[in-house]
Amino acid sequence: xxxxxxxxxxxxxxxxxxxxxxxxxxxxxxxxxxxxxxxxxxxxxxxxxxxxxxxxxxxxxxxxxxxxxxxxxxxxxxxxxxxxxxxxxxxxxxxxxxxxxxxxxxxxxxxxxxxxxxxxxxxxxxxxxxxxxxxxxxxxxxxxxxxxxxxxxxxxxxxxxxxxxxxxxxxxxxxxxxxxxxxxxxxxxxxxxxxxxxxxxxxxxxxxxxxxxxxxxxxxxxxxxxxxxxxxxxxxxxxxxxxxxxxxxxxxxxxxxxxxxxxxxxxx
Numbered sequence: 001x002x003x004x005x006x007x008x009x010x011x012x013x014x015x016x017x018x019x020x021x022x023x024x025x026x027x028x029x030x031x032x033x034x035x036x037x038x039x040x041x042x043x044x045x046x047x048x049x050x051x052x053x054x055x056x057x058x059x060x061x062x063x064x065x066x067x068x069x070x071x072x073x074x075x076x077x078x079x080x081x082x083x084x085x086x087x088x089x090x091x092x093x094x095x096x097x098x099x100x101x102x103x104x105x106x107x108x109x110x111x112x113x114x115x116x117x118x119x120x121x122x123x124x125x126x127x128x129x130x131x132x133x134x135x136x137x138x139x140x141x142x143x144x145x146x147x148x149x150x151x152x153x154x155x156x157x158x159x160x161x162x163x164x165x166x167x168x169x170x171x172x173x174x175x176x177x178x179x180x181x182x183x184x185x186x187x188x189x190x191x192x193x194x195x196x197x198x199x200x201x202x203x204x205x206x207x208x209x210x211x212x213x214x215x216x217x218x219x220x221x222x223x224x225x226x227x228x229x230x231x232x233x234x235x236x237x238x239x240x241x242x243x244x245x246x247x248x249x250x251x252x253x254x255x256x257x258x259x260x261x262x263x264x265x266x267x268x
Contacts, residue, residue, distance in 0.1 A: 017253055022067060025089035027098055028259040029239035030246045032084040034182040034230075038075045039086060048251045073099045074236050077212070079121045082233030083245050087263075088256075100221045102187055104204045104235035109215040109227055111197040114225035115154040118212035122227070130224045135194040142201075145214060146189045147220055150181040154212050186208040198229065209219035 032041045050058040073085045073095035074098070082105075086204055111130035115122030154243040185206035203211060212228050218227025233259045236239045246255055 016240075018050075020257075021053050021253055023089070024091075024256065024260065025087055026091045026260040026262040027082050027087050027094065027239075028238070028246065028256055028261065029085050029244040030251065031241070031248065032076050032081055034079060034081040037078045038084055042072050042086065044071065044249055046085065049256075051252065052252060059087065073093060074103070074233075076233060077119065077121075077231065078158070079119045079228070080231040080233065082231075083236045083239055084243050085236050086231075087238050090261075091263050093119070098263060099205070099237040101237045102204050102206060102235070103233060103237075104202075105208070105211050106192070106232045106234055107201045107203060107211050107215060107228045109199050109201065111199070111219060111222070111224050111226045112231045113197075113227060114216065114219065115227045117227075118154045118216045119231070121229040122156070126225050128224045130197050130222075133196060133222050133224055135168055135191065136180070136238040137222060138194060138199060138218075139191050141218060142189050144190060144221065145218065148183060148185050151210065151213050152181045153186045153210055153214075182208065186214075187241050195247070204235075224247055 021087050030041070030045060032038060036044070047058055050068060061225045063245040066211065068088075069092055070086060073087060076084055085099055087093070087098075093099075110120075111133055112127060112205065114128075116125050117123075126266040145162055186203065186209065187206070188202070188204040190202045191199060192202050201211075201215075205211075205215070215226050215228045232241070239245070246259060246261065
């Protein structure tokens with residue numbers, strides 16, 4: 001009898017967890033580690049939560065059959081880590097609105113080598129001297145990249161052509177033309193460390209800004225070349241890495257319920 005009660009209690013508990021999970025509406029932030037894509041991280045989060053709720057084999061590839069409505073805002077490159085904001089339920093509709101504020105990054109750049117992806121995941125396409133570059137010169141050049149500037153997005157990006165991401169088209173061997181330069185805003189840009197060939201930037205920017213393009217442009221402006229070695233997003237909208245981002249061991253219904261920030265739609 002005890003075994004039956006335990007089993008029934010487990011089923012009731014699982015059903016209760018799944019019901020609570022499906023009823024979630026709002027936004028929260030998780031920590032994305034370096035390596036996987038933002039989509040991969042989101043799928044991992046869904047799988048952890050569904051398994052916790054008693055769904056043994058969640059099929060995340062069949063979107064129509066998914067019982068959990070979840071999306072992320074502001075794609076992070078696979079080579080990047082940091083804050084990734086997640087919308088659940090009605091929160092998925094509010095991602096763009098709720099993330100309208102500034103973003104902050106800490107970027108480690110490397111002088112002397114340029115890559116096709118503009119970061120450490122790509123192949124080296126150019127090498128140039130960097131011994132002439134000084135800390136003072138870097139600080140002076142950074143002033144020209146502050147404020148409202150024009151920037152050409154990287155070829156390897158989440159931007160799309162004919163419905164497909166440019167990065168996917170390039171990997172398939174298609175020729176892709178660079179998107180035209182567009183207006184972006186840099187609120188704050190400071191040099192934290194400089195030990196050639198490495199330099200560390202602290203960046204606060206608006207939407208549509210690419211740190212990889214900044215570092216590539218900076219390398220050219222210094223009569224050398226450069227790429228992003230490491231990139232961490234420390235803030236997105238009102239979500240910060242220190243205060244809000246749930247680490248992987250905190251990916252549970254309990255922690256999400258505590259961290260969840262309701263969106264205006266869910267409150268009305």
